[in-house]
Amino acid sequence: MSWHKTPIALMAKALAAKEVSSQELTQYFLERIKAGQRWNAYLDVNAHLSLEQAAIADSLISSGKSSRLTGIPVAHKDVFVTRGWKSTAASKMLANYVSPFDATVVANLGLPTEQNPHGAGMVCLGKTNMDEFAMGSSNENSAYGPVLNPWNAEHVSGGSSGGSAAAVAAGLAPIATGTDTGGSIRQPAAFCGITGIKPSYGRVSRYGMIAYASSLDQAGPMGKTAEDCALLLTAMSSHDLRDSTSLADSGEDYARYLNQSWQAGSSSAKPLEGLRVGLPKEFFAEGLAQDVANAVQAAAKALQDLGATLVDVSLPKTKLSIPVYYVLAPAEASSNLSRFDGVRYGHRASEYRDLSDMYKKSRTEGFGAEVRRRILIGTYVLSHGYYDAYYLQAQKIRRIIAADFQAAFKQCDVILGPVAPDVAWRLGEKSKDPVQMYLEDIYTLSTNLAGLPAMSVPCGFSAQNLPIGMQLIGNYFSEAKLLQVAHQYQQASDWHLRQASEVA
Amino acid sequence: MKLDDVQRIAHLSSLDLSQAEAEAVLPQLQAVFSLVAEMQAVDTSGLQPLAHPILFLRDLAQPLRLDQVSETDHRVENMQSAPAQQDGYFLVPRVIE
Numbered sequence: 209m210s211w212h213k214t215p216i217a218l219m220a221k222a223l224a225a226k227e228v229s230s231q232e233l234t235q236y237f238l239e240r241i242k243a244g245q246r247w248n249a250y251l252d253v254n255a256h257l258s259l260e261q262a263a264i265a266d267s268l269i270s271s272g273k274s275s276r277l278t279g280i281p282v283a284h285k286d287v288f289v290t291r292g293w294k295s296t297a298a299s300k301m302l303a304n305y306v307s308p309f310d311a312t313v314v315a316n317l318g319l320p321t322e323q324n325p326h327g328a329g330m331v332c333l334g335k336t337n338m339d340e341f342a343m344g345s346s347n348e349n350s351a352y353g354p355v356l357n358p359w360n361a362e363h364v365s366g367g368s369s370g371g372s373a374a375a376v377a378a379g380l381a382p383i384a385t386g387t388d389t390g391g392s393i394r395q396p397a398a399f400c401g402i403t404g405i406k407p408s409y410g411r412v413s414r415y416g417m418i419a420y421a422s423s424l425d426q427a428g429p430m431g432k433t434a435e436d437c438a439l440l441l442t443a444m445s446s447h448d449l450r451d452s453t454s455l456a457d458s459g460e461d462y463a464r465y466l467n468q469s470w471q472a473g474s475s476s477a478k479p480l481e482g483l484r485v486g487l488p489k490e491f492f493a494e495g496l497a498q499d500v501a502n503a504v505q506a507a508a509k510a511l512q513d514l515g516a517t518l519v520d521v522s523l524p525k526t527k528l529s530i531p532v533y534y535v536l537a538p539a540e541a542s543s544n545l546s547r548f549d550g551v552r553y554g555h556r557a558s559e560y561r562d563l564s565d566m567y568k569k570s571r572t573e574g575f576g577a578e579v580r581r582r583i584l585i586g587t588y589v590l591s592h593g594y595y596d597a598y599y600l601q602a603q604k605i606r607r608i609i610a611a612d613f614q615a616a617f618k619q620c621d622v623i624l625g626p627v628a629p630d631v632a633w634r635l636g637e638k639s640k641d642p643v644q645m646y647l648e649d650i651y652t653l654s655t656n657l658a659g660l661p662a663m664s665v666p667c668g669f670s671a672q673n674l675p676i677g678m679q680l681i682g683n684y685f686s687e688a689k690l691l692q693v694a695h696q697y698q699q700a701s702d703w704h705l706r707q708a709s710e711v712a
Numbered sequence: 713m714k715l716d717d718v719q720r721i722a723h724l725s726s727l728d729l730s731q732a733e734a735e736a737v738l739p740q741l742q743a744v745f746s747l748v749a750e751m752q753a754v755d756t757s758g759l760q761p762l763a764h765p766i767l768f769l770r771d772l773a774q775p776l777r778l779d780q781v782s783e784t785d786h787r788v789e790n791m792q793s794a795p796a797q798q799d800g801y802f803l804v805p806r807v808i809e
Contacts, residue, residue, distance in 0.1 A: 308789030409765045423764045452775050453766060531748040542725060549726075551802050556795035563805050568728035580727055581737060584718070585744055587725040601751050603761030608754070610768045643743045659765020684769060 211236050212379025213707065216280050216436045219382060223269060223279045230269065230279030233382075234262035234331050237281050241333065241380045247356050247365075249375040251286050252294040253334035261331045264319055268329055273320075277443055278329030282317055283381035285372050286335040287342055288427075289416045290314050293332065297418045298350040299340045301554045301574030311416025312448045313385055313427050317440075328443040333381050336371030340576045341545065342392055342420045344368050345648050348639050349578045356635075357400060359674050359708040363632040366396030372430045373400040378711050383431040383440055387417060389424045390533050391627070391652025394664035397430055398627035398677025401666050403694065403704055404430040405437050408684050409659030410455035412441075413448035421540035422453075424533075424656040433704055434665065434694035438463035441687065465692035470515070478515030479696050485511055486521035486620030491651055497630040503668030503676040504626045507697070511624070514696055521616040521623065525609045529654040532609065534646055535589050535602040536657070541579075542586025548574060581642060610658040613683075622693055623681040626651055627664045631674035651679060661687045665694045666703040675703075713742055 211219065211233055222228045238255045258281070265279035289295040289307035296302040310318065320327035339349040347355040347370030355365040358378040365374045369386030373396035376384050386393040388406035397404030405428045412427040419425065429440035441462045448454040471482035487508060492501060508518055550556035550570030557569035575583070589598035616623060628648055638644045655662040661684070664677040682690040698704050718734045718741065729737065766772050787800065796803035 305793050308786055308792065449775065449777060453764070453772070455766070525754075528750060528754065531751045534744060535748055535751070546726070550795055551804055552791075553793035554795070560805065563807050564726075565728075566805055567726045571726050572728040575727075580725075581740060581744075583725045583727065584721050584737065584741060587721045588713070588717070588741075589748075591721065591724060597752070598748060600761055601754070601756060603763055604756035604759040605751060605754055607759055607762035607768070608756070610762060610765065641743070642740055643747055646744075646747070657765070659768065 211382070212240055214382065215433050216277065216382050216431065216439060217433070219280050220276055230262040230265040230331055231259060233279065234258050234281050234333070237333055237381060244378050244380045246361070247358060247374045247378050247380070248353050249336055249355055249371045249378065249380055250283070250334045251296060251298065251337050251352055251371070254293055257292045258331055258333055261319055265329050265331055268320075274329055277317070277439060279331065281331045281333045281382055282440070283333045283336050283372060283375050283384040284314060285369050285384065285386050286338055287387050287418045288314050288385060289418065290332065290335065293335050295335065295418070297341045298338045298352055299574065299576065299579070300351040301548050303555065305553055307416070309416065312413035312446065312450065313444050314416065316446055317385070317443055336369070336375050336384060338371055339368035340579050341418065341541070342368040342387055342389055343541070343578050343582055345391065345395060345645050346633070346638065347371065347396070348635065349576060351576055354635060357632050357674070358711050359401060359632070360672070361710070363634055363674060364399065366399030366632060368392040368396070369430060370396045373397055373402055373404070376400070376402045376430055376432060377708060383429060383436055385427060385444070386430045387425055387427045388656065389420050389537060390656050391649050393428050393430055394627050394652050394662060394677070394679060395649070397664040399632040399675065401675030401703070401706060401708070402430055402432060403434055403437055403663070403665055404428060405441060405663035405687065405691065406655070406661060407441060407445065407687050408661045410453050411445045411687070413446060413451045413454045415448055415450040419544040421537040422544060423540060424537060426656070434691045434698055435463065435466055437663070438466060438688070438691045438695070460688065462688045462691055465688050466695040468692065470692070474515060480511060480693065481515030483511070483516040483622070483693065484519055484620040485516045486519050486616055486623045488521050488523040488526065488616065488623060488625055490523050490526035491625030495629050495650070496626060497670070499670045500626050500628070500630060500676050504624070504678045507667040507678045508624055510701060511693070511697060514700060519620050521619050523612050523616060523654065525605065525612055526650065526654060528605055529609055529657055530646055530650055532602045532605050532657060533649070533653040534585070535598050536606065538582040538586035539590050539599055540586070542583045542590065545579070545583055550574070578642065606657045609654050613654070613658050613660060617683045622690060625679050627677040627679040628652070631670040631672070631676060655681055660684060661690055663690055663694060665697060666706070667701070668703060713738065713745055
């Protein structure tokens with residue numbers, strides 16, 4: 209059985225029917241991880257611990273105490289702290305760091321315990337590679353080497369959740385968690401040909417998620433299908449008293465609309481009748497690669513064939529989302545990363561003169577170049593004399609960006625556009641010029657600034673056979689509706705089923 | 713932004729940049745700030761800053777918990793990744809001579 213090609217929705221059925229055990233599935237993926245080390249998708253694997261969890265999952269299943277996802281293996285982005293596995297955020301700063309507690313996402317998906325009775329019973333396969341502290345768009349900023357794209361090993365996986373994306377695409381995990389601060393779930397999902405969703409801000413707890421930019425960070429699932437993402441998001445999302453920004457209206461069945469038509473009474477040939485899909489003209493302007501534009505336009509046509517109506521909308525401040533984001537995110541990062549001082553945990557320099565020198569040397573040695581750069585930018589925009597011109601101005605424009613979306617949603621139910629201007633670029637192609645890389649985030653940043661849910665869905669391939677993703681953006685708390693649209697599209701297309709030829 | 717600014721913010725960031733490193737990072741920061749300068753053309757008079765996406769939807773009530781002990785002692789686990797420790801305390805270089 210090719211379990212690495214099997215969506216978790218079917219894996220759950222096989223487990224419930226006792227056609228396979230969690231231990232067999234876990235062993236299967238651990239072997240694939242070992243054979244697939246060339247992608248550099250994982251930073252820490254512990255077969256013994258995974259199999260131990262799988263044995264417990266099997267006993268839950270045989271004693272009738274399992275829930276829907278019990279026994280299914282999952283990989284966690286290394287930004288989530290986990291007991292048992294190292295939690296490094298792909299930084300030298302946290303090399304060998306082992307957390308005394310599990311992130312809420314990890315606990316929600318993990319085995320049920322007395323303290324955590326609602327655990328979904330999934331098995332942790334290990335921790336996936338990422339850009340250091342989630343800062344990057346190509347995974348080349350990892351202190352432990354870049355992740356290679358399973359579709360072409362000379363190309364980047366995207367970032368920052370590149371390890372999770374490559375693990376799913378290469379069949380080294382059935383599904384994985386990711387985080388998205390400016391596109392870090394959607395862009396690697398697009399580059400690796402998988403499906404991913406960043407929920408509305410506040411849906412998924414940030415407790416135990418190593419912080420980058422707290423008002424933008426949001427976790428979500430990365431899987432093979434919209435249905436798989438809906439199942440994982442349902443288990444991930446909860447109202448968490450340990451996160452003051454966790455919303456009370458979290459925790460719903462995000463899969464509830466998947467097999468329904470958009471409006472009651474539509475024919476099965478036109479399940480999306482009544483759906484208005486907005487195409488923002490700024491998302492199809494200069495800078496978009498032709499094959500990406502063609503693929504997204506073809507996806508729009510496919511949605512139209514399913515009954516949807518296409519409408520032109522405008523998000524006038526799209527281009528400005530880049531400077532706004534690259535002021536606000538570094539500002540928050542400079543504050544969040546001040547905790548790394550070499551005192552309580554993390555890297556400490558071996559030689560220093562005094563306490564201040566110890567801070568400086570530990571931080572300079574522990575952080576990589578991009579992280580240092582963002583700390584410097586953030587410190588500058590928050591410093592005396594620059595705060596109003598940069599930080600405050602960015603926050604005011606952020607309000608305009610959020611309001612522009614509301615104006616667009618008066619005319620449409622979902623917004624459709626590309627995830628990124630181009631497909632996965634060659635390793636090293638953009639790493640010399642940070643601004644060049646920042647410009648690649650143009651279509652994903654605005655939804656984080658506004659806190660909206662958005663997803664990436666495979667919709668085609670470039671001339672060099674690299675995957676292309678379309679982006680679907682919904683209004684606040686409309687994840688279940690977004691997933692419904694994506695699921696209906698995936699019933700009528702097979703882009704998400706394609707597998708890289710290098711992945712047997 | 714000038715080289716002096718780089719060294720000043722490096723100090724504020726508790727980072728230790730050599731002259732060569734500061735010179736290398738300066739043009740990169742200048743490029744970022746020329747991108748950021750595009751924001752200045754936007755008229756934002758009368759607009760409130762949006763510090764947080766939820767504030768766009770609703771007031772963010774400060775969630776409060778009951779004033780009860782909820783945590784047990786995790787001292788040993790919490791100190792397992794300390795770079796230096798002694799007698800159950802985090803060890804730092806002497807600060808008072």
